[in-house]
Amino acid sequence: MKKKHVMALFLGRSRAFPNGKPVKALDNRIGSSIREQFFEMLTGKSISDIDAYWARLRYSGRASPPKEIDNVDEILTEVSRNVSALAYVSGQSPEALSQQGIVVVYTLEAN
Amino acid sequence: MRLRQLRHLQHYVAMIMISSALVLSAIFSVIAYQVNQRVAVEDSERQVKDLMAAVKNTASAAIFSSNEAVGMDAVNGLLGTEVVYSVTLEGFGDDLGPGLKLTGIHKDGGAAMRTIIMPLESIFDQNDILGELRVTPNKRWVSKRTHTTSIPSILGLIFVIFFVCFVSAQAFKIRISTPLVKVRKALKNIRANSDKRLRLPSHLQLNEIGILVDGFNELLDETNAAFQVERELRDEMQEVQKHLEHAKADAEKAAQAKSDFLATMSHEIRTPLSGVLGMLGFALNDPQVSHKTREQLDIAQSNAKALLTIINDILDFSKMEAGKLNIEIIDFDLRKEIQAAVAVFIGMAEAKGLDFNVTFDEDVPLYVKCDPTRIRQVLVNLIGNAIKFTSSGGVNVQISMLELSRYTVRLCFSVKDTGIGIPKEGINKLFQKFEQADASTTRKYGGTGLGLSISKQLIEAMFGFIEVQSTPGEGSIFYFELPMGRASAEECDEKIQARDFHSHKLQVLCAEDFETNQAIIRTLLEGMGHDVEIAENGCVALDKLVDRHFDIILMDGRMPEMDGLDATKQIRSGVWKEQAIERSDIKIVALTANVTAEDRDNFLSAGMDHFLSKPVNEVELHKLLAQTIEELLAQGQALVPLVRATASELDTMFDVSQASPKETVKEVEILPNESLPEKLHSVFTDSLPQRINELIQAINTENFSELGRLFHGIRGSAGYLEDIDLQSLSEKLEILADQQNITEVRGLFDDFLTRLAPYQTAQKGGDHADNGS
Numbered sequence: 087m088k089k090k091h092v093m094a095l096f097l098g099r100s101r102a103f104p105n106g107k108p109v110k111a112l113d114n115r116i117g118s119s120i121r122e123q124f125f126e127m128l129t130g131k132s133i134s135d136i137d138a139y140w141a142r143l144r145y146s147g148r149a150s151p152p153k154e155i156d157n158v159d160e161i162l163t164e165v166s167r168n169v170s171a172l173a174y175v176s177g178q179s180p181e182a183l184s185q186q187g188i189v190v191v192y193t194l195e196a197n
Numbered sequence: 198m199r200l201r202q203l204r205h206l207q208h209y210v211a212m213i214m215i216s217s218a219l220v221l222s223a224i225f226s227v228i229a230y231q232v233n234q235r236v237a238v239e240d241s242e243r244q245v246k247d248l249m250a251a252v253k254n255t256a257s258a259a260i261f262s263s264n265e266a267v268g269m270d271a272v273n274g275l276l277g278t279e280v281v282y283s284v285t286l287e288g289f290g291d292d293l294g295p296g297l298k299l300t301g302i303h304k305d306g307g308a309a310m311r312t313i314i315m316p317l318e319s320i321f322d323q324n325d326i327l328g329e330l331r332v333t334p335n336k337r338w339v340s341k342r343t344h345t346t347s348i349p350s351i352l353g354l355i356f357v358i359f360f361v362c363f364v365s366a367q368a369f370k371i372r373i374s375t376p377l378v379k380v381r382k383a384l385k386n387i388r389a390n391s392d393k394r395l396r397l398p399s400h401l402q403l404n405e406i407g408i409l410v411d412g413f414n415e416l417l418d419e420t421n422a423a424f425q426v427e428r429e430l431r432d433e434m435q436e437v438q439k440h441l442e443h444a445k446a447d448a449e450k451a452a453q454a455k456s457d458f459l460a461t462m463s464h465e466i467r468t469p470l471s472g473v474l475g476m477l478g479f480a481l482n483d484p485q486v487s488h489k490t491r492e493q494l495d496i497a498q499s500n501a502k503a504l505l506t507i508i509n510d511i512l513d514f515s516k517m518e519a520g521k522l523n524i525e526i527i528d529f530d531l532r533k534e535i536q537a538a539v540a541v542f543i544g545m546a547e548a549k550g551l552d553f554n555v556t557f558d559e560d561v562p563l564y565v566k567c568d569p570t571r572i573r574q575v576l577v578n579l580i581g582n583a584i585k586f587t588s589s590g591g592v593n594v595q596i597s598m599l600e601l602s603r604y605t606v607r608l609c610f611s612v613k614d615t616g617i618g619i620p621k622e623g624i625n626k627l628f629q630k631f632e633q634a635d636a637s638t639t640r641k642y643g644g645t646g647l648g649l650s651i652s653k654q655l656i657e658a659m660f661g662f663i664e665v666q667s668t669p670g671e672g673s674i675f676y677f678e679l680p681m682g683r684a685s686a687e688e689c690d691e692k693i694q695a696r697d698f699h700s701h702k703l704q705v706l707c708a709e710d711f712e713t714n715q716a717i718i719r720t721l722l723e724g725m726g727h728d729v730e731i732a733e734n735g736c737v738a739l740d741k742l743v744d745r746h747f748d749i750i751l752m753d754g755r756m757p758e759m760d761g762l763d764a765t766k767q768i769r770s771g772v773w774k775e776q777a778i779e780r781s782d783i784k785i786v787a788l789t790a791n792v793t794a795e796d797r798d799n800f801l802s803a804g805m806d807h808f809l810s811k812p813v814n815e816v817e818l819h820k821l822l823a824q825t826i827e828e829l830l831a832q833g834q835a836l837v838p839l840v841r842a843t844a845s846e847l848d849t850m851f852d853v854s855q856a857s858p859k860e861t862v863k864e865v866e867i868l869p870n871e872s873l874p875e876k877l878h879s880v881f882t883d884s885l886p887q888r889i890n891e892l893i894q895a896i897n898t899e900n901f902s903e904l905g906r907l908f909h910g911i912r913g914s915a916g917y918l919e920d921i922d923l924q925s926l927s928e929k930l931e932i933l934a935d936q937q938n939i940t941e942v943r944g945l946f947d948d949f950l951t952r953l954a955p956y957q958t959a960q961k962g963g964d965h966a967d968n969g970s
Contacts, residue, residue: 093321094293098262104292129321139320142258146266 087191111152112173124174127194207374214362222355230347237342241334244280249315257317260288260328268299276301282309282335288328308336376406459515473501475717510647517654524658528684529569538573542580552591561598562606566682571655578648579675583614590615611676618669628653701826701836703727703748708738710756735759739773749825754789762803769804882956904934923952
């Protein structure tokens with residue numbers, strides 16, 4: 087997957103993988119540092135911009151941002167359990183994740 | 198009128214200002230509208246761009262997330278403003294998301310303008326263009342905006358323009374019109390000679406009006422200067438004119454003095470001279486005078502006559518100088534007049550042993566109309582000169598005809614001598630005043646040098662000319678040509694007949710102070726059979742006029758105590774010494790040596806009827822008296838029939854008359870009235886055979902001028918004989934002869950001879966009677 091696809095999936099632009107399989111994106115808790123870090127790295131914009139984007143869409147009444155999940159364990163459980171679930175984590179090695187039955191589709195490298 | 202025109206000029210200016218204000222307003226309004234429109238368009242675009250920028254993030258978000266609701270939100274937000282006409286939001290779509298297209302038009306409509314396109318990139322990737330936003334500004338908004346901004350600016354502009362124009366018009370009025378009116382008023386008040394100048398307020402002195410006024414002032418200065426010069430000139434002119442008038446008055450006075458002097462001279466010299474001549478004439482008639490004394494008297498008479506000639510010359514010359522020479526036109530017998538004029542020279546020529554001939558060409562008419570006295574004067578002068586300057590040979594006088602028409606004739610008079618002749622250089626001087634051929638002539642032959650000058654002027658006054666041809670040593674020909682009128686025989690005949698005797702006796706009062714003249718007048722009048730009373734002056738004449746009846750008064754001009762003019766005025770007033778003058782309208786004849794035209798006027802204005810110049814011309818006196826007799830008879834006055842004294846009785850009368858004039862009247866012989874026609878009758882019958890011979894000859898030779906002359910003569914005689922048939926026939930023949938119609942003349946000639954037959958038989962009868970007695 088390309089960064090562009092990742093961005094489209096997490097920002098509500100796209101709801102399916104390039105191969106056509108539907109995707110349900112999951113978000114970390116609002117206010118968490120990982121969320122701030124993730125969107126900043128992904129879009130190059132601050133988290134407030136991202137929030138403003140979502141606010142603008144929500145203002146019109148028909149916005150569907152990714153579902154918020156409070157901790158990493160719950161996220162991991164949900165992803166491993168649901169085939170179409172997509173989420174982002176930090177500090178987890180790909181091997182450990184794959185042991186839990188989680189496939190890594192994109193790795194965001196810090197500059 | 199002009200002021201109104203000037204006001205009109207102001208109106209004109211106002212109109213120009215108003216119309217230019219209108220035009221300017223229109224132009225500036227259009228410009229202002231367009232500027233405002235452009236501003237509005239730019240404004241609309243700017244506003245639209247601002248709006249687009251404001252909705253850009255929303256629109257981008259909508260496209261990014263393919264969210265129609267959000268998109269519509271943005272579109273409707275844009276359409277909520279009036280400046281936007283239509284909005285299109287388009288997402289192109291790609292593999293990550295579907296396309297999107299949203300369109301909207303402003304709910305109140307309007308019109309589209311240039312579309313503004315804004316590309317919409319992905320919110321999260323500046324390089325990724327996901328769609329675009331297209332917005333069209335609304336034209337209606339632009340128009341509305343233009344209107345609202347234009348109206349105040351246009352109104353302001355119009356106000357400014359009108360204000361500027363008004364100010365300009367006022368400036369024009371203040372700067373030009375008003376000063377012009379003032380200048381005009383000032384000019385109106387300025388009169389010639391006044392020292393006033395046009396004054397202008399200082400603010401006007403430096404512009405064109407000031408220049409104009411300066412020009413006016415200069416003009417005024419010049420005009421005043423010119424007036425001044427003119428006034429001075431006028432004064433000078435008046436001065437000069439005064440001098441001239443004085444000079445003229447002086448000159449006139451001098452001329453008057455000269456003519457008075459001449460009048461005096463004529464009187465003072467001619468009066469005694471006529472006395473001398475008259476007395477010499479009487480003395481020569483005295484048979485008791487011895488032969489030697491008679492010769493002496495002859496010499497005295499010829500000298501006196503010469504002196505009279507010289508005086509007459511000088512007087513004539515003076516009269517010509519004064520332009521007072523009068524030419525009279527009367528009918529006269531040419532041959533008789535000339536023969537009388539030359540008679541005096543026959544003796545003179547004989548005495549010098551010269552031939553003297555007077556020749557009339559045959560065709561010269563017998564009777565002409567001209568001034569016989571002047572012709573005579575010129576001829577006497579020329580013949581006198583010819584005889585004077587000729588010592589051997591002769592003098593020939595010839596009268597020939599140059600032209601002849603029915604009423605006029607042109608004659609040439611020539612006097613040819615074999616005398617000393619005149620050198621060429623002398624000929625030019627000949628006719629000038631006081632000039633003779635050369636100075637030695639005066640010493641040798643004497644003379645005043647006036648004769649030829651006078652002759653020339655006389656001839657020219659009669660519309661003729663005089664010339665001379667001369668060869669020194671061989672002789673000279675003086676000749677002059679004169680145009681004359683033709684006269685009929687009877688007019689001349691009548692006069693000649695009348696001269697012989699008067700039909701009635703007149704009572705004549707003669708006022709004359711000079712004793713010799715008294716005697717001459719008395720002799721002349723009594724010789725004609727009239728009663729004469731002499732008065733020494735005007736007073737005596739008036740006394741006598743009151744005392745008894747007179748038919749005519751002969752009045753000398755100058756007399757002591759009362760002169761002729763005063764006496765005449767007194768007579769015409771009708772009262773003398775408180776006594777009535779019975780015949781205040783009595784005929785008064787001036788008898789004087791003063792014969793200038795001026796004198797004549799004086800006499801006539803004093804109330805005189807006629808004038809006779811002294812020495813008295815017997816013929817003229819006779820004519821005048823005959824005329825007076827006719828007039829008196831016509832007025833019904835009883836006159837004593839004429840008596841005629843014999844020559845010897847006349848002398849007796851002369852002697853006696855001094856003491857008692859009334860006793861001189863003696864009825865010696867009463868002349869029968871029928872004597873005159875009878876005499877004429879016999880003259881006519883006597884000449885008839887010769888006339889008929891001449892007529893026949895003229896017809897045969899077809900000499901028409903001769904024929905005309907002969908018929909003319911017979912016609913005159915027939916008129917006198919009161920033979921009307923013969924007169925009309927002669928007249929007809931005369932006309933035919935003038936027309937040169939010989940056949941008609943021949944046709945009538947037998948008839949003519951038949952008419953003449955009674956006179957031929959009468960002649961024969963007369964002869965028989967004579968024979969028988």
